[in-house]
Amino acid sequence: MPPTLAKMAAWSACLIFIGVVANYVFGIVATMRIVALPVAVALLLTALLYPLTRRLRATGLRAIYATWVTMLVAFAVLGGTGWIIGVRANEEFPGLVMQVQQTAKTVEGWLYTGPLHLQPYQLSKWVDDIAVLVTAQQRQITTTVLAGTVVLLEVLASIVLLLFVTFFLLKDGEGIWAWFLKAFGTVAPRVDRAGRTAWVTLSHYVQGTVAVAAVHGVLMGIVLAVMGVPLWAALAVLIFLASFIPIVGIFFAGAVATLVTLGAKGPIYALIFLGILVVEQQLENHVLQPLIVGRALHFHPLAIIIVLAVGGILAGIAGAVVAVPIAAILYRAVPELFRDAPPQLPRGPDAAPPAPPTPPDKPAQAAGPLAPTSGKPVRPGPA
Numbered sequence: 299m300p301p302t303l304a305k306m307a308a309w310s311a312c313l314i315f316i317g318v319v320a321n322y323v324f325g326i327v328a329t330m331r332i333v334a335l336p337v338a339v340a341l342l343l344t345a346l347l348y349p350l351t352r353r354l355r356a357t358g359l360r361a362i363y364a365t366w367v368t369m370l371v372a373f374a375v376l377g378g379t380g381w382i383i384g385v386r387a388n389e390e391f392p393g394l395v396m397q398v399q400q401t402a403k404t405v406e407g408w409l410y411t412g413p414l415h416l417q418p419y420q421l422s423k424w425v426d427d428i429a430v431l432v433t434a435q436q437r438q439i440t441t442t443v444l445a446g447t448v449v450l451l452e453v454l455a456s457i458v459l460l461l462f463v464t465f466f467l468l469k470d471g472e473g474i475w476a477w478f479l480k481a482f483g484t485v486a487p488r489v490d491r492a493g494r495t496a497w498v499t500l501s502h503y504v505q506g507t508v509a510v511a512a513v514h515g516v517l518m519g520i521v522l523a524v525m526g527v528p529l530w531a532a533l534a535v536l537i538f539l540a541s542f543i544p545i546v547g548i549f550f551a552g553a554v555a556t557l558v559t560l561g562a563k564g565p566i567y568a569l570i571f572l573g574i575l576v577v578e579q580q581l582e583n584h585v586l587q588p589l590i591v592g593r594a595l596h597f598h599p600l601a602i603i604i605v606l607a608v609g610g611i612l613a614g615i616a617g618a619v620v621a622v623p624i625a626a627i628l629y630r631a632v633p634e635l636f637r638d639a640p641p642q643l644p645r646g647p648d649a650a651p652p653a654p655p656t657p658p659d660k661p662a663q664a665a666g667p668l669a670p671t672s673g674k675p676v677r678p679g680p681a
Contacts, residue, residue, distance in 0.1 A: 511541035
């Protein structure tokens, strides 16, 4: 067998083995998604909140108190944002209902008098057809609602697990990592280097993603506020949160914001907002995210786009969410497993010279408490 063919066969066998193992691991993770997904999100939250915990502990605060303060600050930010949005929504919702009613009448009049020239009975027939369709699919809708209830319970359980994991990672992260390293014996220093590199990479990813999502939410919020759309603050927060879910998230948030703009300001404003949203989203995906996240991870923008596509194809929305951090962690941490410790540097020219050797006819004095007090040499006694 030619040597080249033998090498290709060996590499192919290794790739097949890696693929089988990866497929088996993916199957386990998919089966345990109720546990795996909250733990993954908890790691992301810990990477985002740990700088505050570290600073609090540096001031002398105990770990348990620093962790509680961090969690309370996070809850205060979320609760304050929700309260502000709720107050504004309560004030603006009645006006939104009136604007939607006026827009509906305007659209209905345009359907009758516009280029479509619809008749009132045609519109009524469409409404009746939709009602018949909903009645015919009642059983399927009921089944979907029941399945949604089960999903809601799973989400609540996942949130509780997420909070517990985040709390203990913030409080005992270093101890958990030290306990984990005991299982690796002599290779523990390599695993420690790889793990710390992975943690720094994950922290940079989370900070960059939060920055990109904040820019996206602020820009769209400004556009909605300038247009005079009600609930613009709530829609800006929705766009900010949806930015953490690639592709699907922005479609959902953009559709909600476009529908609210359509109902409140009419089709012209809705089309303008949709065009701005599409342009801004393309700039975010192809310019802002690769520049900010890619620079933080030392990843090329093309690599980020390809990794997002591969993650979405393999595991859907969840795969697209975790594809970039997993790829960046592997890219930065795996070389640390195989890198040897740096050798000891040679002595520089400014280093102190070594002590001169003791002459053979003048024995050296002892350095301990048994050293003689006189300057005369000590003669050895008989053996």
